[in-house]
Amino acid sequence: MLSPLLLLLSTGVPAAPEWQRPFSELPPPKNSSELARVPMGASRKGTTLTFLTRAKTPSVTFLGGLGFRPMHNIAGSDLWILRFRMPDWSSAIVTYALLDTNNDPIVSGVWRGPKAPTYTRTTRLTGTLIARTLTSESLGEPRNLHIYLPPKRAAADREPLPAFFLADGQDCEQFARALEPPIVARKVTPCAIVGVDSGSYRGIDPHEDYVETRDDRARDYLWPVDPPRFDRHLRFFVDEVGAYAATEFGISRRRKDRAVVGFSNGGAFCVTVARMRPEAFATSIPMSPAIQDGDSAS
Numbered sequence: 002m003l004s005p006l007l008l009l010l011s012t013g014v015p016a017a018p019e020w021q022r023p024f025s026e027l028p029p030p031k032n033s034s035e036l037a038r039v040p041m042g043a044s045r046k047g048t049t050l051t052f053l054t055r056a057k058t059p060s061v062t063f064l065g066g067l068g069f070r071p072m073h074n075i076a077g078s079d080l081w082i083l084r085f086r087m088p089d090w091s092s093a094i095v096t097y098a099l100l101d102t103n104n105d106p107i108v109s110g111v112w113r114g115p116k117a118p119t120y121t122r123t124t125r126l127t128g129t130l131i132a133r134t135l136t137s138e139s140l141g142e143p144r145n146l147h148i149y150l151p152p153k154r155a156a157a158d159r160e161p162l163p164a165f166f167l168a169d170g171q172d173c174e175q176f177a178r179a180l181e182p183p184i185v186a187r188k189v190t191p192c193a194i195v196g197v198d199s200g201s202y203r204g205i206d207p208h209e210d211y212v213e214t215r216d217d218r219a220r221d222y223l224w225p226v227d228p229p230r231f232d233r234h235l236r237f238f239v240d241e242v243g244a245y246a247a248t249e250f251g252i253s254r255r256r257k258d259r260a261v262v263g264f265s266n267g268g269a270f271c272v273t274v275a276r277m278r279p280e281a282f283a284t285s286i287p288m289s290p291a292i293q294d295g296d297s298a299s
């Protein structure tokens with residue numbers, strides 16, 4: 002596995018499925034005596050993963066791979082708890098932060114199951130990072146691209162490169178640091194990352210309430226927010242960027258060599274791309290996708 006962040010999902014999905022998380026939240030215990038042997042931070046017992054902290058604050062919020070959720074205060078104490086149930090946590094990796102009322106972290110960390118994959122991030126890339134700006138005909142505006150090309154290959158190996166097409170492409174370098182070590186170790190086929198930057202928020206006053214229709218990232222990635230804008234961005238991402246990457250950087254045009262990758266809203270975008278443009282990518286990798294329970298893939 003290239004990285005614990007990469008959960009490979011086939012693009013073949015059943016007709017109009019209901020998307021459900023594999024975990025569920027459990028109610029908090031009634032009193033602190035039930036927590037006598039539960040350690041602070043993150044811990045697992047059987048099918049239950051527990052997050053526990055002490056804080057004298059009006060509220061505590063969980064932020065991480067399991068969502069953005071309020072924690073529960075145990076009556077008469079300064080203990081805050083959140084519990085999840087899932088049949089098998091053994092291969093899971095959960096990054097988390099427990100935030101106080103001011104959204105300052107009380108504690109943060111990474112919980113790893115006993116069978117969770119390991120990976121290494123390089124501190125110095127030997128491959129190439131390239132920044133480009135591509136003016137989109139579909140969007141009628143320029144959009145930044147960030148490209149990672151693997152270390153120099155032997156002439157005999159210079160076939161068109163497989164590639165991950167990354168939503169929120171401004172994070173290309175962070176993914177490249179996890180991808181390059183197994184490439185150098187010859188554990189995976191050399192491949193590229195084609196990062197496509199997200200749109201920005203067009204608010205005027207930083208103190209005003211959030212307005213979704215001003216959020217070009219949401220308009221690009223979430224079909225219900227602005228379907229015409231979503232469709233234009235989809236054409237840009239799949240057709241314009243796909244052709245540009247092949248011509249400029251030797252990226253393979255073959256479906257089997259292309260994957261779409263994203264997280265949060267970008268993860269939701271990956272799910273929709275798999276549904277709407279299945280001919281473009283052999284693999285869709287949605288990480289912590291912004292999909293609510295009961296959302297239909299159609």
